[in-house]
Amino acid sequence: xxxxAMFEPDMLxxxxxxxxxxxxxxxxxxxxxxVQIMKKTLGSSMxxxxxxxxxxxxxxxxxxxxSHNVKxxxxxxxxxxxxxxxxxxxxxxxxRPSRKYVRRPYNLNSDYMRRRRRVYWLDxxxxxxxxxxxxxxxxxxxxxxxxxxxxxxxxxATRNHCxxxxxxxxxxxxxxxxxxxxxxxxxxLINSKNGLTIGAKxxxxxxxxxxxxxxxxxxNNECIGKVNFLWKPIEVKHKRTLxxxxxxxxxxxxxxxxxxxxxxxxxxxxxxxxxxxxxxxxEFELTDITSELSRFRLTGPLATAVLQKCFVxxxxxxxxxxxxxxxxKEKHEFDFSNNLEVWNDLSHVSTxxxxxxxxxxxxxxxxxxxxxxxxxxxxxPGYENFPEFHYDNSKDINxxxxxxxxxxxxxxxxxxTNHKVIxxxxxxxxxxxxxxxxxxxxxxxxxxxxxxxxxDTPGYGSGWDVILPGGWAQPTxxxxxxxxxxxxxxxxxxxxxxxMGQNDSLEPDTEAGAxxxxxxxxxxxxxxxxxxxxxxxxxxxxxxxxxxCCNWKLLLSEWQSKNVEHFFVLRDKSxxxxxxxxxxxxxxxxxxxxxxxxxxxxxxxxxxxxxxxKFAIICLPLDNDFKKEPKESKTIDVLQQKRKDLRxxxxxxxxxxxxxxxxxxENGKVIHIDKDMLLNYTKEMRSLWLxxxxxxxxxxxxxxxxxxxxxxxxxxxxxxxxxxxxxxxALQNILNQKHKNKLxxxxxxxxxxxxxxxxxxxx
Amino acid sequence: MSxxxxxxxxxxxxxxxxxxxxxxxxxxxxxPKPERDDSVIYVSTKTHIxxxxxxxxxLIGENASEIVIYCLGAAIQRGxxxxxxxxxxxxxxxxxxxxxxxxxxxxxxxxxxxxxxxIQKRFNSALRIKLSRKDLLETKENN
Numbered sequence: 001x002x003x004x005a006m007f008e009p010d011m012l013x014x015x016x017x018x019x020x021x022x023x024x025x026x027x028x029x030x031x032x033x034x035v036q037i038m039k040k041t042l043g044s045s046m047x048x049x050x051x052x053x054x055x056x057x058x059x060x061x062x063x064x065x066x067s068h069n070v071k072x073x074x075x076x077x078x079x080x081x082x083x084x085x086x087x088x089x090x091x092x093x094x095x096r097p098s099r100k101y102v103r104r105p106y107n108l109n110s111d112y113m114r115r116r117r118r119v120y121w122l123d124x125x126x127x128x129x130x131x132x133x134x135x136x137x138x139x140x141x142x143x144x145x146x147x148x149x150x151x152x153x154x155x156x157a158t159r160n161h162c163x164x165x166x167x168x169x170x171x172x173x174x175x176x177x178x179x180x181x182x183x184x185x186x187x188x189l190i191n192s193k194n195g196l197t198i199g200a201k202x203x204x205x206x207x208x209x210x211x212x213x214x215x216x217x218x219x220n221n222e223c224i225g226k227v228n229f230l231w232k233p234i235e236v237k238h239k240r241t242l243x244x245x246x247x248x249x250x251x252x253x254x255x256x257x258x259x260x261x262x263x264x265x266x267x268x269x270x271x272x273x274x275x276x277x278x279x280x281x282x283e284f285e286l287t288d289i290t291s292e293l294s295r296f297r298l299t300g301p302l303a304t305a306v307l308q309k310c311f312v313x314x315x316x317x318x319x320x321x322x323x324x325x326x327x328x329k330e331k332h333e334f335d336f337s338n339n340l341e342v343w344n345d346l347s348h349v350s351t352x353x354x355x356x357x358x359x360x361x362x363x364x365x366x367x368x369x370x371x372x373x374x375x376x377x378x379x380x381p382g383y384e385n386f387p388e389f390h391y392d393n394s395k396d397i398n399x400x401x402x403x404x405x406x407x408x409x410x411x412x413x414x415x416x417t418n419h420k421v422i423x424x425x426x427x428x429x430x431x432x433x434x435x436x437x438x439x440x441x442x443x444x445x446x447x448x449x450x451x452x453x454x455x456d457t458p459g460y461g462s463g464w465d466v467i468l469p470g471g472w473a474q475p476t477x478x479x480x481x482x483x484x485x486x487x488x489x490x491x492x493x494x495x496x497x498x499x500m501g502q503n504d505s506l507e508p509d510t511e512a513g514a515x516x517x518x519x520x521x522x523x524x525x526x527x528x529x530x531x532x533x534x535x536x537x538x539x540x541x542x543x544x545x546x547x548x549c550c551n552w553k554l555l556l557s558e559w560q561s562k563n564v565e566h567f568f569v570l571r572d573k574s575x576x577x578x579x580x581x582x583x584x585x586x587x588x589x590x591x592x593x594x595x596x597x598x599x600x601x602x603x604x605x606x607x608x609x610x611x612x613x614k615f616a617i618i619c620l621p622l623d624n625d626f627k628k629e630p631k632e633s634k635t636i637d638v639l640q641q642k643r644k645d646l647r648x649x650x651x652x653x654x655x656x657x658x659x660x661x662x663x664x665x666e667n668g669k670v671i672h673i674d675k676d677m678l679l680n681y682t683k684e685m686r687s688l689w690l691x692x693x694x695x696x697x698x699x700x701x702x703x704x705x706x707x708x709x710x711x712x713x714x715x716x717x718x719x720x721x722x723x724x725x726x727x728x729x730a731l732q733n734i735l736n737q738k739h740k741n742k743l744x745x746x747x748x749x750x751x752x753x754x755x756x757x758x759x760x761x762x763x
Numbered sequence: 764m765s766x767x768x769x770x771x772x773x774x775x776x777x778x779x780x781x782x783x784x785x786x787x788x789x790x791x792x793x794x795p796k797p798e799r800d801d802s803v804i805y806v807s808t809k810t811h812i813x814x815x816x817x818x819x820x821x822l823i824g825e826n827a828s829e830i831v832i833y834c835l836g837a838a839i840q841r842g843x844x845x846x847x848x849x850x851x852x853x854x855x856x857x858x859x860x861x862x863x864x865x866x867x868x869x870x871x872x873x874x875x876x877x878x879x880x881x882i883q884k885r886f887n888s889a890l891r892i893k894l895s896r897k898d899l900l901e902t903k904e905n906n
Contacts, residue, residue, distance in 0.1 A: 192876075200876040208880070301799070350799060353792035356880065357870060381799070393880075459793040573874075 053081040060148050122168050123294055123473035132489050138248035140169040143489035150486070151495075155715050157486040158461065158496055161378075162302040164485035165492060167465075168294040168473060171251045172243055175258070177284035179204070179240040185262055185284075191220050193572040198229060198242075206231040207398050208358040209447045209465075213571055214254055217261045221568045221596075224257060225250035225510045230360065230447075233399045235332065241403060245295070247505065249512035258286065292408045294473035298485060299449075299463035299496060301351065302379060307446070307464060308347050309379040309483045310476070311365040313340055314441035322441055324410045325364065328401045338395045339363055345390070350381055352462035356391050357450035362400030367439025368479035369421045378484035402443040402469060412471040414440055444468050452500040453763045457716045461500045499716045501604045502761060503709060503723050508552055508600070509568040521549035524615075529686060536689065537749050540637040545699035547690065547748045548615060550707040552725070556598050558697040559705075559729040567598045570728065576601070576762035579731065583741045583758060592731060600725035603706070605745060605756040612711030612722040612745055612754070619702035619744040619753065620733055626742060632700055632751040643688045650681050702744055702753065705730035723761065734758070786878040787871040794835055794867055794887075802827045806834040806842040819849050819894075823856075829895040835865060836887045846892045859893040 054066045054073055063072040067085065070078050105111035112126070120140040128134065132143035143166070146154070157163040175182060183199035190197050194213050203210040209230045216222040225247055232241035246254050259266070264279035264286055279286040298306065313336075316325060329335060339362055349355060401407040424435055444466060451462030468476055481487060497504060506513035525548050528536060539547035546554070556564040570576060575595055581587040605618070609629075622630075657673075664671045696704050706726030714721035722745070734740060744753040782789050796805060802822055804815060822830055830849070834842025850856050864886050871881040 196873060197876055200873065202873050202879050350797065351793060351795050353868065354795055356882070357872075453790060458791075 052084055053077045060150075120169070122166050123471070124166050124168075124477045127474065127477060128166070128487075128489075131487070135490065137490070138169065138251075140248060142169055143487075145489045145491040146487060151491070152715070154486060154488045154492045155495060155499070157488070158299045158492070158499075159716070160301065162298055162300040162306045162463075162485045163488045163492060163496075164306075164477075164480050165297045165299070165488050166294070166473070166477065167297050167493075168290075169248050170295055171246045171248055171288065171290045172293050172295075173246065173255065173258075174287045174289045175242045175244065175262075175284065176239065176286075177262075178238050181283055182240065182242060188218055189214055189216075189257060189261055191215055191571070193574070195573050203229070203231055204234075205398075206233040207360055207393070209360060210358070214250075214257065217257050221566065223507070223510050223568060223571070224254050225507075225512055226505050227254065232403045233396065243289075247512065249506055249516065250510065253511055255288075262286070289405070292405065292412075292470045293402075294468045294470060296466040296468070296473075296477070296480070297449075297463065298466065298480070299451075299461055301462075302381070302484070303463040304346055304349055304352075304355075305379040305381040306480060306483045306485045307466070308343075308381075309373075309377075310368055310371070310479045311363065311444070312368075312371050312438075313343055314364040314366050315340075324401060324407045325441060328404070328407065332399065334396070334399055336362075336364060339397045342391070342395075342397050347382055351459075352448070352451065353459055355448050357448060359391065359448050360398040361446040361448075362398050362402070362443070363446065364401070364441045364443050366441060367416075367475070369418070369475045370435050370437065370439035372479055373482050376482050376484065398445075400443050400445055402445055402467065407443060408469045411440075411442055411469045415471050416440070418475070442469060442472055452502075454501055456501060457499065460716055461496050494710070498710050498712060498721075498723065499714060501721070501723065501759075502763070503602050503725075507569045507602075508550065508709075508725065517550060520614075524548040525690070529689070538637055538640075539690065539748060540639060541635060542748065542751060543632055543635055543700035544617065544746075544748045545693040546696050546707075550615065550709065550725075551693060551696060552600060552707075554693060555696045555704065555706070556600075556727055556729075558695060559727045560597055564598045567600060568596075569725065570595060570599045570601050573762060576760050580760040580762055582735060583760065585740065592728070595728070597729055599728050600706070601728055601731070602723070602761040603726050604721065604723050604759045604761050605708075605743060606714070606717060606719055606721045606759075607745060607754045607756040608719055610747075610750075610752065610754045611713055611720045612708055612756075613747050613749075614708055614710055616708040616711055616722065616724075616745050616747045617700075617704045618706040618708065618724060618726055619700070619704050619746065620730060621702065621737065621742060621744045621753075621755070623738065625702075625744060625753070625755065626739055629755050630702070630744070630753050632746065632753065634751075639688045639691065643685065646681075646685060646688065700746075703730070703733075705733075705743075708745065722756075786873065786875045787881065788874050790870045790872055792868045792870060794865055797833070798831060800831075802829065803831045803833065804845075806832060806838045806845060808838050808841065812841055812845055815845055816848055819845070820852070823849075823853055829893060832892040832894065833889065834892075835889040839888070839890050842890055842892060846894060849894055855897050856894045857897050859895065861891045861893075863889050863891060865889045 052067065054062070054077065057074075057077070061074065066072045067081075070081060073081055112121075115121075116125070119136055122128065122140070122142075125141060128143040129141075131147055133145050133147060134141050135144040136142075145151070154163055183197075186198045190212055196202070196210060196212075198210070198212055200210065202208055209228055211226060211228050214224040214227045216224060227247075228245040230243045230245075232243070234240070244254075244258075258264075259279050262279075262281070262284050264281050264284060266277060266279050277288055314325075316322070342361060343363060346355070424437065428435065447465040447467070449461070449463050449465060450459070452458060452460040466476075494504070504513070504516075506516045508514060508517055528548060537547075552567055553564055556567050572595065575591050578587065578589070578591040579601065582590065603618075605612070624630075657671075661671050693699070698704075706724055708722040708724040710724075711720070711722030713719070726743075734743070741758045743756055743758050745756050746753045804818065806815060819830055832842050832846055846858055846860075850858060865888075867885045867887055869883045869885065871883060873879055
């Protein structure tokens with residue numbers, strides 16, 4: 001109590017009064033908290049610590065040679081760092097890197113234009129190239145993975161936050177024509193057993209996006225690949241428009257097939273800025289509109305929140321009139337009140353399961369650059385009074401001006417440069433406040449993805465796809481990043497499909513898939529032969545006959561005891577479902593007789609022990625194997641001696657040739673080195689390391705029935721899992737087993753078999 | 764989700780959940796999550812209860828002022844068990860429970876070309892358990 005009495009009354013404000021008494025426990029508790037806060041500040045402060053400022057930075061913000069170069073530090077720390085470093089003497093001033101300085105391009109933009117002539121660049125290429133490992137694939141430069149080693153962080157983003165990917169490398173083609181005409185023609189490109197077709201009732205109004213498997217013209221077996229499609233909302237009954245989103249690996253093949261099927265003629269459209277190829281005949285018209293659209297993919301539960309924060313819907317005022325919006329409204333007698341209502345309702349939605357699957361929502365948003373947060377913030381959903389999200393199927397929320405090419409061109413043309421926006425920001429009186437003007441409108445489309453449908457990880461991989469008009473990708477991308485989305489690349493696409501328990505979208509029976517497979521195995525071979533011989537795995541000793549490639553054709557031929565030229569992956573949903581039911585003994589009706597024998601079944605296998613890798617073999621277990629996981633017995637490599645002999649012979653030959661060359665030189669002659677001989681030797685040696693497989697099925701003690709395409713530790717399941725294919729002929733053997741859903745697996749660098757649980761991928 | 768609303772819903776005869784038919788594939792959607800925070804725990808029948816207990820202990824160790832446990836349907840029993848175990852271990856925590864009814868949505872995905880998406884609603888009982896730290900100072904004062 002004496003404490004309070006000691007305060008001088010002048011130190012207090014006029015209206016403040018001191019309490020007469022103080023309760024001791026409350027007083028001490030309050031002081032305790034103050035002490036804690038002080039301790040915390042001392043602990044986390046940049047100034048009051050033993051460490052230097054840059055040492056306190058989180059790992060992802062650290063840069064090489066930070067203490068040497070102040071500019072690598074964030075701006076707010078530079079002053080503190082300078083003060084700290086002056087005590088120990090400033091570093092010497094370095095010379096300008098002159099060669100780099102001299103060689104920098106005169107005009108950066110024209111240099112970029114030159115470099116993107118050979119391969120297609122995404123609109124966000126420059127942003128990505130600074131932060132990602134870029135790979136050249138399918139004729140595009142694609143971001144592969146972020147440089148900040150954030151593999152697991154990206155997974156966590158898909159699980160708990162939001163992952164953002166630029167998938168503008170997907171090609172979009174626009175097909176115009178009569179609805180029934182298009183559907184009729186497409187019947188010859190689709191197998192109706194694979195699920196819904198392009199003419200399904202749900203997709204007709206363009207309220208949902210659909211997926212189909214495209215086949216070669218007039219063939220039911222030769223698949224081209226998976227294609228996403230979206231119908232334009234009905235405006236005129238006869239003239240309908242269809243967008244097809246094609247993977248770049250299968251683009252040329254698919255385009256060729258469609259042109260053949262619709263009997264189109266080609267012509268070059270010279271009106272547009274860059275030459276776009278057009279195909280047409282009397283009824284139909286086909287254009288490639290890839291350059292006019294960009295597509296982003298957001299995955300994870302916070303995707304809605306990020307979009308809500310980033311996109312401010314455009315509400316027209318009197319003094320602000322945009323030509324194309326006025327035209328559109330007049331023409332279609334349509335206002336966006338329904339869309340706005342749904343958009344506002346979405347702000348309360350906490351989980352993706354509340355939003356109907358695959359719906360399309362059209363929006364007109366403001367230029368996202370006018371709405372940037374000051375620092376990178378994490379967008380979180382609001383939960384005040386969470387009302388249920390009601391989606392009314394009868395309302396039109398999918399009509400969008402984005403479908404019109406004139407609007408797309410107008411929006412692209414009207415875009416103000418980043419420089420202008422910065423200038424606008426400079427003119428603000430109080431720096432850092434919001435801009436007065438609100439930015440131009442942009443039409444966009446949002447498409448919901450429901451994610452994984454199986455029981456293991458339901459709802460994983462759900463999110464939104466955003467379709468933007470061309471030219472707007474880069475500012476929108478930065479805005480989405482600023483609102484807390486984490487960026488991912490192609491590697492993340494692969495992990496998401498793997499964690500969802502699905503096979504890669506490029507399947508081995510398609511041309512694109514076969515090419516992809518050959519690429520992967522070629523790369524693995526290269527890595528293998530780059531190692532010195534004593535570090536190479538001798539696959540012959542492991543009894544693995546086809547170690548670095550999945551030789552489906554040979555495997556199928558062996559199981560059918562005849563030569564198989566064409567094989568395909570089973571996609572018939574009812575048969576796949578039937579097989580799954582047979583494995584779990586739910587039914588006894590066997591539909592297997594209905595399908596051809598030369599096909600592969602997509603499977604997912606989980607093991608409790610060990611980690612599966614790609615090219616692992618899937619085998620049939622024997623009866624005793626269910627009790628104890630077997631081991632492959634050691635074998636002697638018959639080729640080892642041959643390799644030794646060949647090498648010895650070759651070395652002797654080289655020695656002889658060298659001597660001959662020296663002798664010739666002394667005589668004043670020159671003998672050229674026989675390069676073909678050297679190449680032949682390498683080829684022969686390599687074939688002795690990895691001989692062409694003669695048999696796969698009976699290559700080891702258990703019969704091989706398939707290969708693993710992608711195996712890894714599955715973070716969502718918490719155990720190792722793999723996806724791959726098995727041959728259908730082996731299915732009867734599996735069904736005769738004691739445990740129908742158990743199989744053996746073995747990595748190509750191991751003797752140990754692992755018992756795994758089998759599931760058919762049928763979604 | 765007030766009481767009156769629930770009564771209104773219940774007077775309607777309960778529809779039998781449709782199974783996959785020729786035209787439709789029956790798919791359950793995930794139940795909604797009304798809150799999302801580090802200290803909000805959703806109890807499922809899959810996760811081991813010991814793991815959840817450890818998670819709670821970690822939160823308590825980090826001085827979380829309250830923990831909210833949500834459980835739905837068959838997982839209610841596990842949720843209650845979890846809450847009681849925490850209270851047993853940490854005597855300075857007290858329980859507040861609310862019962863509620865959650866609307867669950869099932870999708871009927873079209874399997875044939877002439878079918879359309881349909882949804883079907885079900886209700887399930889859920890429990891929200893709030894574990895909060897007793898204010899020791901206040902109780903002393905009251906005494």
